[in-house]
Amino acid sequence: QVQLVESGGGLVQAGGSLRLSCAASGRTFSRYAMGWFRRAPGKEREFVASISSSGGSTYYADSVKGRFTISRDNANNTVYLQMNSLKPEDTAVYYCAVSTSIYAGRDVNQYVYWGQGTQVTVSS
DSSP states (O other): OOEEEEEOOEEEETTOOEEEEEEEESSOGGGSOEEEEEEOTTSOOEEEEEEOSSSOOEEEOTTTTTTEEEEEEGGGTEEEEEEOSOOGGGOEEEEEEEESSSSOOOOGGGEEEEOOOEEEEEEO
16 A cells, blocks of 8 residues: 655745655565656646656646646655746646656556645636
């Protein structure tokens, strides 16, 4: 069993920044890719970013590329999402997830464990 706990969400003005954290326990964290997804009100869950098990490869959704950065600290079993230049359309519940693969990817089906989510609200 894997436990994922996200933190760092909150209310921020447009143009501001937030840093999300996801602490993992219960599995060999460094063996698996990790991802961030989000779900806005009335919308489907969407891919945001992912990172390979080693941290050497990352993928981003086009909507966040250049503004968000995913990183991981395998020594502390934590993955981060640094979000800069936030926009109102970034408002959503953000979830971290553990993959079944070592490779980063955007396919939701490769992720098997999910956190409870953290709310990010960007005001205009």
